[in-house]
Amino acid sequence: MSELISQFLQSPVFGIGISLLTFYAGGLLYKRTGSPLMNPLVLSMLMIIALLLSFHISFDDYNRGGQFISFFLGPATVILAVPLYKKISLLKENVVPIIAGISIGSAAGITSIIVMCKMFGLDELISISMLPKSVTTPIGIEISNQLGGIPSITVAAIVFTGIAGVLLGPMVCKLFRIDDEVAVGIAIGTSSHALGTTKAVELGETEGAMSGLAIGIAGLITVFLAPLLAKLLM
Amino acid sequence: MKYVIQFAIILAICYVGDLIHNYLALPIPGNVLGMVLLLILLLTGILELSMIEDVSNFLLKHLSFFFIPAAVGLITCFTILEGKWTALFIISVVSTFIIAVVTGATVQILMKRRQSLE
Numbered sequence: 001m002s003e004l005i006s007q008f009l010q011s012p013v014f015g016i017g018i019s020l021l022t023f024y025a026g027g028l029l030y031k032r033t034g035s036p037l038m039n040p041l042v043l044s045m046l047m048i049i050a051l052l053l054s055f056h057i058s059f060d061d062y063n064r065g066g067q068f069i070s071f072f073l074g075p076a077t078v079i080l081a082v083p084l085y086k087k088i089s090l091l092k093e094n095v096v097p098i099i100a101g102i103s104i105g106s107a108a109g110i111t112s113i114i115v116m117c118k119m120f121g122l123d124e125l126i127s128i129s130m131l132p133k134s135v136t137t138p139i140g141i142e143i144s145n146q147l148g149g150i151p152s153i154t155v156a157a158i159v160f161t162g163i164a165g166v167l168l169g170p171m172v173c174k175l176f177r178i179d180d181e182v183a184v185g186i187a188i189g190t191s192s193h194a195l196g197t198t199k200a201v202e203l204g205e206t207e208g209a210m211s212g213l214a215i216g217i218a219g220l221i222t223v224f225l226a227p228l229l230a231k232l233l234m
Numbered sequence: 235m236k237y238v239i240q241f242a243i244i245l246a247i248c249y250v251g252d253l254i255h256n257y258l259a260l261p262i263p264g265n266v267l268g269m270v271l272l273l274i275l276l277l278t279g280i281l282e283l284s285m286i287e288d289v290s291n292f293l294l295k296h297l298s299f300f301f302i303p304a305a306v307g308l309i310t311c312f313t314i315l316e317g318k319w320t321a322l323f324i325i326s327v328v329s330t331f332i333i334a335v336v337t338g339a340t341v342q343i344l345m346k347r348r349q350s351l352e
Contacts, residue, residue, distance in 0.1 A: 019302045041298040045305040052309060059310050066303030072293070074248045075241075076300050077265035079290040081272035085283065097344035105337025112332045113325055120321035126314070133326055134333050137301045144264035152307035153315070153322075158324035159305070165334070172331055177339035180345055187338030191330045194297070214337075216269075223266050 009057060015065020016027070022047040036166040036195065042159055077138040084216035090209055091217075094182055098210075101183070102218050102227070107232050109134055109191070110222070110229045116166050124234065126153060131226045133157035134192040139219035165192020166199045185210025190218040240289040243281070247272050 008014055026043030052062055091098055108129055117127035129149035132140040137158050144154035169188045178184055181204060188200040189211030197215060201208030254260065260267065275281035291302075308315075313314025315322070 101341035109333035191333035
């Protein structure tokens with residue numbers, strides 16, 4: 001029996017199977033509750049980590065299957081051009097405010113991350129991994145790799161960010177009297193990517209569309225800003 | 235067959251992005267170059283949306299599934315993150331706050347200024 005189990009753990013089927021199963025379970029829980037805290041990715045991650053820890057299974061065993069899933073990060077990044085293409089007409093009417101807003105906002109964000117990482121005394125490896133934390137996950141992983149960070153830490157920060165955006169985004173806008181629909185949408189999409197966008201869609205059609213547009217643009221702008229600011233300020 | 239061809243097109247763009255990244259030694263990740271390339275192909279009409287739309291929609295719909303192994307990889311970072319979780323959490327939340335306010339305020343100010351000029 002233990003022979004069978006250890007053979008199973010050596011197979012890529014283990015990593016892929018457990019990912020599918022936990023993601024499905026996470027999806028069901030999310031549908032039931034509708035709470036941003038019940039994020040399927042977070043639930044799946046927590047279940048798999050708990051399983052690996054409690055049965056003393058190594059990450060390498062899991063990743064024998066996991067690497068096949070990670071392969072799709074490439075195509076997943078490339079096809080982000082599709083939602084951007086569909087929404088690009090929205091950009092044309094307000095190109096200057098949108099591009100300026102996303103650039104200045106992202107630069108302020110990255111700068112604040114560098115400053116806070118120094119305040120908390122985090123080492124450079126962790127700080128670098130935090131820089132792309134407000135962009136969409138596939139681009140964030142790419143930027144983290146490019147800068148020599150740890151993509152797993154980036155993903156964790158991206159998820160924290162997304163949940164914070166869902167819970168706080170609309171409130172922050174109200175607090176600072178940001179009431180223009182375009183401004184609210186761009187602010188939410190730039191600060192908290194696709195997760196925040198789920199909330200922006202609830203606020204209204206313009207907010208949702210603008211937030212969706214901001215995901216791709218903020219990702220592309222951060223690709224340039226993150227290495228630049230890292231060089232200047234770190 | 236439709237899906238096979240669509241996926242092949244996407245993979246080819248991915249690969250070309252990597253090639254550009256490697257040969258020009260650009261500091262931009264290959265997959266992001268692939269994304270820009272696809273956007274250009276679509277905007278110029280060289281590629282029709284329908285030539286990749288079904289596979290794109292499938293991947294976009296289940297996007298977060300592909301992040302699971304990277305997220306689980308956090309398990310290998312537990313030692314270096316020990317005692318730093320609070321900092322990580324605070325930095326994530328506060329910077330999200332800052333980005334939302336600065337971005338939103340900038341967009342709003344610029345739009346109002348333009349409206350008043352008109």
